[in-house]
Amino acid sequence: MAGHVTVWSWNIAAESLNSIRPRFEAHDPKVHVIVDMTGAQMQMRLMLSIVAGVGAPDVSQLQNTDAPYYIATGRLTDLTSVAGKYRAEFPAAVWNSCVLNGHVYAVPWDIGPCAIYYKRSIFRRYGIDPNQIDTWDRYISAGSEILAKSGGRTKMLPMGSNDLSTLFGILLQQSGGQIFDGQGRIAIDSPQSLEALDVLRKMRMAGITSDVPTYSQEWMAGLTDDSVATYPGAAWLSGMIKDSVTAGKDGNADWGVFRLPAIEPGGLRVANVGGSVLVIPAQCRNKPAAWAFIEYALCSREGQLAQYRGSGIFPALLPALHDPSMDVSDPFFDGQMVSNLFTTDITKITPLNKTATWTEANGYLNEALSHWAATGMTKEDIFKPLAQTMSRRLMVDLAPGVSNVSGAAVK
């Protein structure tokens, strides 16, 4: 095996791949890897090259949620024969977006198990015990307490009304709902969706949310002042928090993490948001070398753990995820064993069924939620019209019977 392998990737992910390049090249000395942090409009250029059949890299990063869209083009290399054997080593929630009709076209890279980041100082000041917060109801009452005791200054969480679909997605995984059913039909109109929406409604009604756009200047500012007490988010968010918050001399920044609250007592306390995959476009001329790199970077414990240590990329590979070396206490979070906390029950998540139109569907969901938030969050069913919009726009059928179930639930 020999030759050059060009990889398109972005930000920290690209740096992370670059950092394991020397180890890989020690492993496969004749393969030379070039990681291209490819500048503007990477997704658009990748798709253009895939359509044109010219100019795609040998290996490319994709968002986990975008993977089904690219797989449906039929222009990615079928990796079933080489990657199929790793199926059991990845959580179903992420593996599922790499597969179409039983064929594997992508390999999961990292995952985004979610938890709640909180500011210890605020919790101490108002006497809140994070260990008591095991349901969203308790989370909301803790938030109300903080709001009242701080004289309205400190909100519990940031929740931009233009980006409600992320938190809704977390809640939907916990309630066991789906946007698409197993056959790719629209299943959003369900009691589970209403259950998830109800949590959002209660949060906003309690006045504990701060309406700032996600990742905006104001949102970032909330990390360092006391306008916001907690940030529900994925494991990869810790990198961003660590970047903006300066830790004290001991490396302790007075932040902590607790597990996601459940919807019902005893319910699921984990969900997955984001994460990436690597793919090999069909036009790649050096597939064995490209695969060798992917296999080393993503399917080997060594490659994944090196990336976690170097860049905080949370491995999707279960053997790496459960490796004892992941269990280190993090001084930033006052010595908490964070990774364990994130990954408990990760395999129990019901995977959301991803289709080629997932990203677009999510856009409609987001629009509907923004509209719902802007128009007073009435209890009326927003999911029936949303399901119809999705069905019309995406030109797929509604899942049968779902709306009946929903009707029953309303009674």
Place this chain on the structure above:
Amino acid sequence: MIAHKSPMINVGRFSVYAFLAGLAVVFLFPFYWLVTSAFKTQAQIFHMPPQWLPSPPTLQNFVNVYHHTTLARAFLNSVITTGGSVGLSLFLCSLAGYAFAKYTLAPGHKNLYGFVLSTMMIPGAVTLIPAFLVMVYLHMIDTYAAVIVPGAVGAFGIFWMRQYIASNVPDDLINAARIDGCSEFDIYWRIVVPIIKPALAALGIMQLIGSWNNLMWAFLVLRTPDMYTLPVVIYLLNGEIRTPYGMLMAGGLLSTLPLVLGFLLFQKQFIGGITAGAVKQ
């Protein structure tokens, strides 16, 4: 006798000059900022209060842009595609313009010319997707031809050349050449082309500006770094995170300079070229 100027007129003229001077400052300022920023470090570019002149000036941006981007290659690509596009377009437009100007009795002449003119009404946005697909189907993606050929001969160019040839090339000259036994192509090449040089210059300059600055089509059809033209390289360098402004300014200056210098040297032809556009109505 020298006309006596009233003080009113003097005040009026002074304010006109003041207005023009102010306007010139505003219009030239972005160029000034481009040039000075190219010699600043990233920190100097964002220094507050702004540095009106880089102190100290640095050449590092030019070194970086040479080593870390394909700018040199892109410059060559831009020269090739622009050259090809200008050359081909001048040849084909003047040839067709000559035909429409001087073979007025050919059957179908009027309808064909009307058809040519009517194609000016088609907006590029409508044909963009299929034009891209045609490139894919013809395996022209990522070639110089993909940038040069589709815009090589347009209705406006033909119209412009026809107008000029019809009023500046005498029929007698063509007839005389025929009698001397010149072939039809020779008449075009040896008799017509030398006469229409001013029109060619004007059209060429318009084509030059459009082709050198083209971003969208080049972005779509050029797919590998070896083929990128200057606007594409500069656009991609303007990535979403940690934009390297120093390099962008250096690269931007290098790709702006040829046309600006060309313009300052051949101002009359440039303006003439654009005025040609005015005749379009």
Place this chain on the structure above:
Amino acid sequence: MIENKRQELAVEPNTAPKTNGLTRGVRHANWFSRYVRYRHFYLFISPFFLLFAVFGLFPLLFSFCLSFVNWNGLTAMRWVGLQNFRLMLGDEMLGTALWNTLIIGLLYIPPMLVMAFLLAQLLNAKWLQLKAFWRAAVFLPCVTPMVVISIVFSLIFSSEKGILNYVLSVIHILPVPWLTSEQWSKTSIAILVIWRWTGYNMILMTAGLQGIPVETYEAAAIDGANSFQRMMNVTVPLMMPTFRFCILLSLLGTMYMFDEIFVLTNGGGPGTSSLNVGMYLFDLAFQDFKFGYASCVAYTIAAVVLIVTLAVNRLNRSQEKEFVS
């Protein structure tokens, strides 16, 4: 030989025989020989028709067919009939893009054309010195690559570290979030466009001014009109066709503007506050790869624009006739 050549002249008399049923054969032969005789004509214009067929006509027809399908360029095409048109009627994003186009146009077209007209007037004045310099200063933006200029402007417009806000702060005006707020992004685009295109319009107007016969001014001067009255009563009415042309060009330019928005506001941001029709079409096509729907929208917009343009032209023509008579 010479005789034959003479007949090819542009001034050749029309010798085509009047035809009737009896001379059909003869007519046919003439008809064919005329084509042969003018073969160079067809040869010389053929490159245009060839290229147009491949890159103009075929795409035009293809795009029309695409309006009725659902397709991303790779997977199988799906016939959806008029579904795309139905979607378009309820497309809020298209509404936003049209609205933004209108606002951006209103923000820049009037000031740009007024300025271009004034400049053209000034640069036409006999007494003015340094004409070449003034003209060059205003015109230079037209020859520079938009991508470079957009990046320079993004530096100038930077809210925290931009020179423009610095200058404003010196004269005690609060900083403006030029590119970071939904309220200001359209204005920033408008400023860039004014800077870029005033010179071009100035040249168009200069050409228009030079087409006005000197006698009309002399007549007005004899009637005792001052220079402002001359401008309003003589120049402006006679410049109407030029103005109309400039407005039409600017409207189309706003509709299909691309580079400015692609680079300066990163494709229509923040949010969708500076998304115009051209950018929206580009996004539909090459961000979402909805080739069918994108074609449908592009076709409809182009058809509406064409109809409106023709209607306005016809209206103007009939008005002018009335005016003359």
